[in-house]
Structures are given as C-alpha cells and as structure tokens.
Amino acid sequence: MKRDSRLSSVLHALLHMAEQDGPVTSDILAQCLGTNPVVVRRTMGYLRDAGIVGSDRGHAGGWRIHADLGSVTLRQLHEALGEPAMFAIGNRNEMPECLVEQSVNAALEGAFEEAESLLLKRFSEITLADLAADFARRHAAERSRRS
Amino acid sequence: MKRDSRLSSVLHALLHMAEQDGPVTSDILAQCLGTNPVVVRRTMGYLRDAGIVGSDRGHAGGWRIHADLGSVTLRQLHEALGEPAMFAIGNRNEMPECLVEQSVNAALEGAFEEAESLLLKRFSEITLADLAADFARRHAAERSRRS
DNA sequence: TTTCATGTAACTAACAATGTTACATAACAG
DNA sequence: CTGTTATGTAACATTGTTAGTTACATGAAA
Ligand code: FES
Ligand code: FES
Numbered sequence: 001m002k003r004d005s006r007l008s009s010v011l012h013a014l015l016h017m018a019e020q021d022g023p024v025t026s027d028i029l030a031q032c033l034g035t036n037p038v039v040v041r042r043t044m045g046y047l048r049d050a051g052i053v054g055s056d057r058g059h060a061g062g063w064r065i066h067a068d069l070g071s072v073t074l075r076q077l078h079e080a081l082g083e084p085a086m087f088a089i090g091n092r093n094e095m096p097e098c099l100v101e102q103s104v105n106a107a108l109e110g111a112f113e114e115a116e117s118l119l120l121k122r123f124s125e126i127t128l129a130d131l132a133a134d135f136a137r138r139h140a141a142e143r144s145r146r147s
Numbered sequence: 148m149k150r151d152s153r154l155s156s157v158l159h160a161l162l163h164m165a166e167q168d169g170p171v172t173s174d175i176l177a178q179c180l181g182t183n184p185v186v187v188r189r190t191m192g193y194l195r196d197a198g199i200v201g202s203d204r205g206h207a208g209g210w211r212i213h214a215d216l217g218s219v220t221l222r223q224l225h226e227a228l229g230e231p232a233m234f235a236i237g238n239r240n241e242m243p244e245c246l247v248e249q250s251v252n253a254a255l256e257g258a259f260e261e262a263e264s265l266l267l268k269r270f271s272e273i274t275l276a277d278l279a280a281d282f283a284r285r286h287a288a289e290r291s292r293r294s
Numbered sequence: 295t296t297t298c299a300t301g302t303a304a305c306t307a308a309c310a311a312t313g314t315t316a317c318a319t320a321a322c323a324g
Numbered sequence: 325c326t327g328t329t330a331t332g333t334a335a336c337a338t339t340g341t342t343a344g345t346t347a348c349a350t351g352a353a354a
Binding site: 034074078091104122 | 150151152154155158159162163180181198200201206221223231232235236237238239240246247248249250253254255257258259261262263265266269270273277278281282285286289
Binding site for chain 1: 297310311312313314319320321322323
C-alpha cells in the first residue's frame with residue numbers, strides 16, 4: 001500500500017526550519033528530504049494556507065515558521081493537510097442497503113472511530129517543540145557517544 | 148488512497164454463509180458482493196488456509212464455515228488475511244540515519260502503535276456470532292418497522 | 295462423460311501518491 | 325530597467341497497490 005507521507009515530510013521540514021535562523025528555500029528542503037522542490041512547495045502550501053508557515057519570493061526568500069513551536073500540534077498539521085484518511089482498511093460499500101453489510105460496517109467503523117479518536121488525541125498532545133526537544137536529546141546523546 | 152476492503156468482504160461472505168444451510172458457491176457470493184467469483188476465491192482462499200472455512204468442488208460444492216461462529220474473531224480474520232497494513236499514513240523513510248527524521252518517526256510511530264494495539268484489541272473482542280446477532284437485531288427491527 | 299465447481303496464473307483497469315517539466319509571477323540586487 | 329532568485333501552479337509522467345478479468349487446469353458428482 002502506498003502510504004501518505006506528507007505529515008512525516010512537513011514535520012521533517014519544519015524541524016529543519018526551526019534549526020535555521022533565516023528562511024529555508026524549497027530547494028534546500030527538497031535536497032534534505034530527497035525529493036523535488038515542487039513537491040515541497042505543494043505540500044508546504046497547505047501549511048501556508050493554514051497560517052503555520054509563510055513563504056517569500058525572490059532573493060533571501062524561502063519558508064519561515066509563523067507560529068510558536070510550542071503551539072503547533074501534530075493534529076493541527078494533520079488538519080492543515082486536509083485530514084487525509086488515516087486507515088488503509090475500509091468498508092466495501094459505505095452506504096449499503098443490505099442489512100448484513102450494515103452490521104459489518106457498524107462493527108468495523110466502531111473500532112476504527114475509536115482508534116482514530118485515540119490517534120487524534122495523541123496528535124493533539126505533541127507539539128513541534130516536543131519534537132525539537134527530542135531531537136536535541138538525540139543530538140546530545142550522539143555527541144556523547146562519539147566522544 | 149485505495150483502501151483494502153477484504154476484511155469487510157470476508158465478513159459479508161461469512162455472514163451470508165452463516166445464514167445458509169448448505170455450502171455457498173463463489174458465484175453466489177460474488178453476485179452478493181457485487182464482484183467477481185475469482186476475487187471471492189482469492190480472498191476466501193486465505194481463510195481456507197487458516198482453517199476457518201472449507202471449499203468443495205463439483206456439484207453441491209462451494210464454501211462452508213469450518214469453525215464455530217462464536218470462536219472466530221475479527222482479529223483472526225485480519226491475521227488470516229496476512230495482517231495487512233492498518234494505516235494509510237506513514238513515515239517517509241523507515242530507517243533514517245538523520246536524527247531529525249528519527250525524532251519524527253518515533254513520535255508518529257508511538258501514536259500509531261498505540262492506535263493499532265487498540266484496534267487489534269477491539270478486533271479480538273468481536274466474533275462472527277456477535278455480528279450475526281447484530282444482523283438478527285437489525286432484521287427484526289426492519290420487520291417491525293414494516294408492519 | 296458431461297456438468298459444475300474450485301485453484302491459480304497472468305493480464306487489465308482504476309486510482310492515488312509522488313515526481314517532473316514548464317512556465318508565470320514576484321522580490322530584490324545591481 | 326534588467327537579470328537573478330525564489331515561489332505558485334498547471335499539466336503530465338511515474339510508481340505502486342487494489343480489485344477486476346480472462347483463460348485454463350483440476351476435481352467431484354450427476
Ligand atoms: S534534517 Fe533534513 S536531512 Fe536530516
Ligand atoms: S447479504 Fe449478501 S448482499 Fe446482503
């Protein structure tokens with residue numbers, strides 16, 4: 001199955017931007033992510049529309065974070081990306097007339113909705129600042145390991 | 148994303164088989180599911196390999212449930228289907244060297260694993276008998292509504 | 295021995311995520 | 325003003341996965 005990796009991508013990009021002082025260009029981010037600058041613009045565009053980042057053209061242009069790291073949650077990012085479907089498993093028919101299918105759908109949907117709620121809850125508890133801190137911790141550990 | 152609907156399919160088929168007395172052919176199931184008999188054979192084949200159903204060829208052949216309805220859980224069916232990926236969202240790189248990506252992956256994976264555990268737990272709590280009972284309830288409600 | 299059924303390989307179709315090309319537009323340096 | 329650097333976006337190509345289809349082999353029972 002081909003999984004949507006945009007959330008992963010924007011997180012990577014945002015952390016990268018958080019480390020930098022000035023704006024970061026799509027080219028740099030694309031190189032870092034191992035992808036194409038147009039893909040970066042397309043994906044980051046969602047975050048711009050949500051007001052999480054800003055972009056400037058021309059010289060010294062690029063992407064900047066508009067919000068406080070501690071105030072941006074994974075859930076916000078997920079929403080900014082258009083709340084893509086979380087699950088790779090689904091019902092055959094969404095609106096079946098047949099009562100058998102309705103029973104099947106109800107059972108599966110119940111479980112999936114519960115899991116999605118949990119996921120969204122976790123997402124809303126994790127901020128960019130948390131990820132940045134986790135990165136700093138890993139970075140420090142790596143340093144001490146090397147010395 | 149194109150969602151895997153095989154679990155939904157086999158549940159529908161199994162409930163249909165549970166209602167019937169004798170074996171049910173792939174043709175009948177295919178008609179009922181709105182698909183092709185070969186797809187039915189392919190999908191039900193996983194359940195046969197897991198010992199949940201049996202198939203007979205020739206006259207009066209078809210598919211039959213081998214296990215007790217109350218002893219087959221959604222989780223067993225999910226496992227029989229090869230435990231397909233549950234989530235449509237994933238990491239960009241699964242094994243990144245970069246520490247930033249590692250932080251991102253860790254955060255996402257933590258949330259997803261928790262959600263998957265919950266899903267599997269719910270799946271292991273629901274049996275075919277539960278679904279059959281739910282269907283019977285809906286059927287009765289439908290009847291009384293019509294009268 | 296004919297008919298009905300599954301078993302399976304191989305191919306096709308449909309679709310979604312990602313990647314690519316091409317060109318328009320805006321900001322700024324000189 | 326003009327050239328350079330950047331984003332914005334449309335259009336198209338590539339890739340990968342699920343489901344559907346065709347074709348033929350195999351086995352069981354009338
Ligand atoms: S931070 Fe961008 S490649 Fe690691
Ligand atoms: S039970 Fe098969 S179509 Fe409703």
